[in-house]
Amino acid sequence: MREIQEFSLDDLKHLLSPRALTGETVVLNMGPQHPSTHGVLRLILELDGEIVVNCIPDIGYLHTGIEKNMEAKTYQKAETMTDRMDYLFTIGNNLVFSLALEKLIGLPVPPRADAIRVILTELQRIQSHLVWIGTSALDLGAMSVFLYSMRERELTLDIFELVSGQRMMTTYIRPGGLWRDVPSQFNELVQQFVDIMPGRIDEYESLLTNNILFKERTQGIGVIDVPTCLAYNVSGPTLRAAGMAQDIRKSNPYCGIEQYDFDIPTQTTGDVYGRYLVRVAEMRESVKIVKQALDKMPFGPTRTYDPKYIPPFRSEIGVSMESLIHHFKLWTEGFTPPAGSVYTSIESPRGELGIFLESDGSPKPYRVHYRTPSIPLISVFPIVSKGHFVADMVALTSSIDLVLGDADR
């Protein structure tokens, strides 16, 4: 087993103030196992009393080698790895991989599949924000919100389990459509969720929005302004809380999301409280999108008919020789998209989730790179944390909604 690799102060000399070397300030290690770092983030803090002078984030404690491992698998098999990357937006990871492949090949997607994709990704966004609201309130000392939000999260997980058989790692969205059509109870279950959810969001708001303790802990803390966001490429709710209405769903729409009516909630403060308000408003907008998509959901097939890329239906395999051959070829050799590279992005609960996919015309991806929103979010820590108390670091870390699996891959 390897030894723990400890940085010496000399290695970090250029990131610390000179006072750290004379012992005037204290260098404190926070993480990788710490209850409030939301995973295995490690922060090296230089403290003057209780005030943070410098903060050096250290990631990689969850580096999984997914990008390298995907190069060794065919496209269909590589897709199962994408789930494990951002484990609070698993369907989105599948979606962006499928979108990239569809862009590379030029595969059309049936409208019903698009509608279901939108419903599922928006449900997943609500689910991610629910986990966020629960854990960040827990970090700030409000235990009960966690119990309420996890209760509603189970409702979304029931829907994912219904459509795919798995609660989190669904791999339900496939290139060219979906794995299969949704079961008949799907509409009813989603409708129930949509009906009860606005009231439940009111419940969380009644616990937090005007809670004086919560406001004291969050207002004016961890302000990230728009120029910093753009320079460090921070996107998503953090950017919108700073005051810029930038959302991939509006600016570069995917899956026909432009036909639904929704707003981009923004705030101007850019602090922890602003991010909280934006996320709560986003949950309401997502409920709106799901409601519209459910009402407008067209009938029809859920995957394109293209035997070179899409596996044939189960029912055909028993009766059609060609379907059997196609199925065999697809699952043994895989399909071969044309050579070239594409970049696609969608809006994840944390920001822009992009994928750079390069193909050399073989059944395995030549290079996959996920542009994940968490890395920019962590890279602003050194700038934002200056001058805050250690206790405020907890509020800051929880507010920007880190998923370390997303950052480390």
Place this chain on the structure above:
Amino acid sequence: MNEILQTTVDAIAAKFNAQVEEAHGDVTLHVQNDQVVEVCRTLRDEYGFDTMPLETSVDYCPAKSPRFHVVYGFYSTKTHLYLFMRAPVDEANPHISTVESIYPSANWREREIYDLMGIIFDGHSDLRRLEMPPNWEGHPLRKDYPLGYEEVQFTFNFDEIDLRKPKGER
């Protein structure tokens, strides 16, 4: 191609003698290794590409020259357009200048590329490994780096592999 993007691409291609490639709906500029900083500055200051969402690298291992490509993706929050740029990096001299001074987000992305692909960014303020432990040998995303595949245990070879595996002691 979009009109605004067309004018940008034409101007950049004329100014820096860059190759333009349009494939699968993405527009890519191929520039020289030493022009990267200048092109980035022009794109940001004159053409409004104010963020850089993507910076990554590709290893074309059997090809010795150029072995690597560094891929940049720019995004404009005003026109909502993407533009991509590629610069070659040679195997014998894996150096390229950093664009950290223009897009600060490049700081961590270049650390990641250095860590996983072994490309050295000249002038970078903090070139340390990002993901792997500091004393790790090799750069995992290179094509000649093995995946590190461990043999799977089946019934017939379970004991044989089990002998070789380390065991956690109490």
Place this chain on the structure above:
Amino acid sequence: MGVDRKTGNMGILTTTVEGFMNWSRTNSMWPMSFGLACCAIEMMSTQASNYDMSRFGMELMRASPRQSDLMIVAGRVAQKMAPVLRNLYDQMPDPKWVIAMGDCAACGGVFNNYAILQGVDEIVPVDVYVAGCPPRPEGLLNGVMLVYEQVRKEKLSDWK
């Protein structure tokens, strides 16, 4: 049960020291909240309202290894994390138990590559493996029950 019995006249219960210790351990086992990856989210679900792990005396997730009896390794262990994990295990006071939650912690799961430890049992002794990617909360609860069975079989003579 009347008020008189509650106020102290409870009668006498005879048992062995061994049995009493093991019984009390099973009913107040404090797991260490050691969330690594995806399984940590399911571990949180197990804690939360629908599954409610505190039914089994586990409402306290200790952040400090020095106050915990059970380490639930929830998620994949990267090579950079492995020595940290062993360090945390060494800091836990005896007696201690380990649950490898999920396929990645049990055997590396789908990630058979340079970055992931192929099973956490390479560095710490594991008592119960819970399969699934990620396991359902019911699965984790079943794993905890299996640990309890082991705890009930502990012998006084084995204590260090």
